Amino acid sequence: MSNNYWLKRWQNNDIGFHEQEVNPFLDRYFTNLNVKHNGRVFVPLCGKTNDIAWLLEQQFKVVGSELSEDAIIQLFDSLALIATVTTYGALKLYQAHNLAIWVGDIFALTTTLVGVVDAIYDRGALVALPLALRGKYTAHLTKITHNAPQLLICCVYDQSQRDGTPYSVSAQEVFDHYHRVYTLELIKCQRIKNGIKGVEPANALVWLLHKNNC
Numbered sequence: 547m548s549n550n551y552w553l554k555r556w557q558n559n560d561i562g563f564h565e566q567e568v569n570p571f572l573d574r575y576f577t578n579l580n581v582k583h584n585g586r587v588f589v590p591l592c593g594k595t596n597d598i599a600w601l602l603e604q605q606f607k608v609v610g611s612e613l614s615e616d617a618i619i620q621l622f623d624s625l626a627l628i629a630t631v632t633t634y635g636a637l638k639l640y641q642a643h644n645l646a647i648w649v650g651d652i653f654a655l656t657t658t659l660v661g662v663v664d665a666i667y668d669r670g671a672l673v674a675l676p677l678a679l680r681g682k683y684t685a686h687l688t689k690i691t692h693n694a695p696q697l698l699i700c701c702v703y704d705q706s707q708r709d710g711t712p713y714s715v716s717a718q719e720v721f722d723h724y725h726r727v728y729t730l731e732l733i734k735c736q737r738i739k740n741g742i743k744g745v746e747p748a749n750a751l752v753w754l755l756h757k758n759n760c
């Protein structure tokens with residue numbers, strides 16, 4: 547899956563993944579991460595999610611990563627924020643108040659560029675990537691955030707019934723990617739009404755990933 551695939555989807559407004567409401571699992575479970583007041587939350591592959599507005603309302607700082615500049619222009623518009631835009635090589639940084647979004651390929655981000663991260667919120671990021679990229683993504687994500695704790699939302703269904711995003715990411719796969727650096731806690735498994743693009747059954751799995759002490 548190429549970056550062009552996503553850029554085209556944004557150009558064509560083909561964004562069925564975008565939720566009109568704040569994700570209920572964020573509202574319900576983010577507090578379990580015990581992120582400090584005014585902590586900084588990294589939202590990888592963020593699109594223009596309304597979850598960013600929720601995080602800002604809770605007084606968190608937010609740093610995001612997104613390929614599509616169209617998405618980020620729409621995000622700042624929806625928040626009624628005027629961005630200061632700075633170019634860093636292949637990346638652009640959109641900033642206003644407590645919000646900073648890196649526009650470009652997440653794999654071009656470094657620990658220094660991202661800065662301090664107290665927690666990660668992954669909804670629609672790991673599951674957006676094909677298996678061949680997911681190992682690279684999880685290794686990169688943990689590297690650039692120093693294994694910051696995560697709230698991770700995945701979906702699980704029979705991948706042989708369809709190809710494409712959102713991909714099914716099993717509990718075993720989450721364990722394989724992350725058990726070296728995190729203690730994994732599966733906090734919710736919930737049936738997805740009407741399945742994933744016609745494939746049923748499908749379940750949403752919600753994980754808390756706590757940083758290992760060692």
Ligand SMILES: C[S@@+](CC[C@H](N)C(=O)[O-])C[C@H]1O[C@@H](n2cnc3c(N)ncnc32)[C@H](O)[C@@H]1O
Nearest residue numbers: 552563591592593595612613651652669670674
């Ligand atoms: C399934 S959408 C999820 C968006 C958002 N997390 C949400 O919940 O609405 C995946 C997003 O990742 C972005 N994306 C895909 N590959 C990327 C990459 N390599 N670097 C940064 N963003 C990427 C896409 O443009 C798209 O907006």
